Amino acid sequence: MKQKRFLLTESEIPTQWYNIQADMPNKPLPPLHPATRQPLGVEDLAHIFPEECCKQELNTTDSFIDIPEPVLEKYKFYRSTPLVRAYELEKALGTPAHIYFKNESVNPLGSHKINSALPQCYYAKQEGTTNVTTETGAGQWGAALSYAASVFGLEAAVYQVKISMQQKPYRSSIMRTFGATVEGSPSMSTRAGKDIITKNPTHMGSLGTAISEAVELAMTTPGCKYTLGSVLNHVAIHQSIIGLEAEKQMEKAGEYPDMVIACFGGGSNFGGIAFPFMRHNILDGKTTEFIAAEPDSCPKLTRGKFDYDFGDEAGLTPLLPMFTLGHDFKPANIHAGGLRYHGAGMIVSQLIKDGYMHGVDIPQLETFEAGVLFARTEGIIPAPESSHAIAATIREALKCKETGEEKVILFNLSGHGLIDMTAYDQYICGDLQNYKVTDEEIAKNHIGV
């Protein structure tokens, strides 16, 4: 019988994260202060974020960073996650490709987000913080942060995108179960939220609005730090545990990926699985192809502009050099809240410019078709976000069927979709549609001003 799952023993779990910034031939451009347009230092960021996260954010010299012992201890609650060979999916597609997936859906709270929530809360606690706040789209990050805050004895306040709160009420319940406070964004509890609602009373929220509100709360509340689930460099560093494990696991499987695929919202799960492999493209002449799968309703990688832009809708964050659709871009209400973000992280944006990776945009219906096929073959109902990676994988596997190539494809199953059953119900009833954005809709938004 062929081996299906590949696991690591606790002693094989990596004890360091990987920081691709140190190995990039062209470093990302620096984040700028929005008023002075001067590059930011650790001290400029540290009033919002835990200081250690700020240092990691700007660290372009250390390829590997030690995982603190208390974080490693919590990782061992659930890591390593399985690397799984998707034999049944391969069979259903009739492809000669070898499809592997890294199963982050079995983590506490059901997604990869916990990998960064734990260190962010640990550092916050170490530095004397009492409260943390954040935004959440699909709710995966908010749930993970609520748990991590409870683990390290912090109070948590979460701004959840309003549309996602309606689509997935269970996620708010999960956060409350861990003792967190949850507000729908845009809310009336911050100045940023009130401004947004005043301009657009029916605004259903986006990651951009929720970030504005959480940043404002952190800036105006003593002892409160802001945490972010994606986009930023330190998040990609923490998430590298996924790819570092996968590297060892692929070795156990006796293969090396020709392609690495992940869905793309701000880049946390993509960077997590991709960067440790991309390192070998940069340093060792490997030629793995890296594909970031985004919704065609929010296509910043494939149709955005590279420029300095704000990370949030209200313009409270530093200016970040990134592929963006404009910080006031309002993505359609697709059932993949984690991907409804206007910009890409600084690292990913530079890597795209330098040709190390590329994006692919996928219509909503294709993602659900892929998700249902995956569920019926591999037994796991994927998060609609993760279904973007599955759909991109299926496209590539079907190309292999055409050409007869036995390519090795690795994708990241970033989370399960058990909280997203309303969306599956709508799909099965034929009530979902595609929302490909037009060039006109993209053109009317604002970048960096």
Place this chain on the structure above:
Amino acid sequence: MKQKRFLLTESEIPTQWYNIQADMPNKPLPPLHPATRQPLGVEDLAHIFPEECCKQELNTTDSFIDIPEPVLEKYKFYRSTPLVRAYELEKALGTPAHIYFKNESVNPLGSHKINSALPQCYYAKQEGTTNVTTETGAGQWGAALSYAASVFGLEAAVYQVKISMQQKPYRSSIMRTFGATVEGSPSMSTRAGKDIITKNPTHMGSLGTAISEAVELAMTTPGCKYTLGSVLNHVAIHQSIIGLEAEKQMEKAGEYPDMVIACFGGGSNFGGIAFPFMRHNILDGKTTEFIAAEPDSCPKLTRGKFDYDFGDEAGLTPLLPMFTLGHDFKPANIHAGGLRYHGAGMIVSQLIKDGYMHGVDIPQLETFEAGVLFARTEGIIPAPESSHAIAATIREALKCKETGEEKVILFNLSGHGLIDMTAYDQYICGDLQNYKVTDEEIAKNHIGV
């Protein structure tokens, strides 16, 4: 750093199930034909169940039964499941006890039920069946069966207890995602359902009503077999994979359980984790204590009578020798649908009579308090059913705190509660209550007539 999780390699996964019937000093009394009151043979059961399941049901001679290769292959999608040392829960309780749990919540569909759904569907398919039907309480079994049916190319029709359908609409969506048909029970689609509704138009259903309807569908539909998620002996055989793995994993942890605890509805997850260890009480003089945790609103183990009774509300099944509250007992609408069943399995009933195990009944609020503590410490939101096992474990761990004993406690985390967030919400808002059943309520029900 102390080891947290214990896993098996694929080659260490057991290739045989354990059948405690072969080792029991007193075999269970035989099931009887309801009309003739004569013991049933394989041929009497085989028009309802897959024949191989019937043989296993009545097998009192083989201690170990080979797991068919195609089933083992599917087991390897997700097995072994982790054995986890609950250090954080121990710390929160301040107990010297060593608490371990077997984590079946990371299985496809989120519970242990898949362990028996796969072989039942495999045998049905092998024997030429085209359709399977079943009942489901909490929906865990229905979801697992829907997936297993899709894996082996069978059509599935599921009768879901009406109250549970309202409490957990996502479970019906999950079943539909795998292509199953789902009906709320009691329904108007069967004679049994219509009879029940006629007598009691507001009947919110129970496992007893849903079994009646599924059995009727199987009996009246050519090519359709009935499958059951608990109660019966062959289900306990399939679920023994849990305890057989745990035995090897406890050995890796260098300990042996003084106590094994599981929640109890029909006995599938209890038998699964307990019987492989109980074997050593029967054969090798071990003195492990076995505790089945049931709701105090449905206390058949602690307050039921041992007698022949029907397995379903309408009286369509064979008469089974069991501890029962009466087949027309209507359990309160607690948020633990999987435990709302009037009777215990034949094996468990005999084992209780013979003093190998005992039940403990737990109020609803205590189970939710335990569930929230477990979530906040170990990071997994448990199914309300599983929280009964956690509550019983906490009681024992707190006794150890009193006495200073370092007992080794193993419990089964049969499933996660991500589909049960409505219940957690109600608990957190103070909207749940206890429903301890009175002696008068028990006395008015019917046993075996």
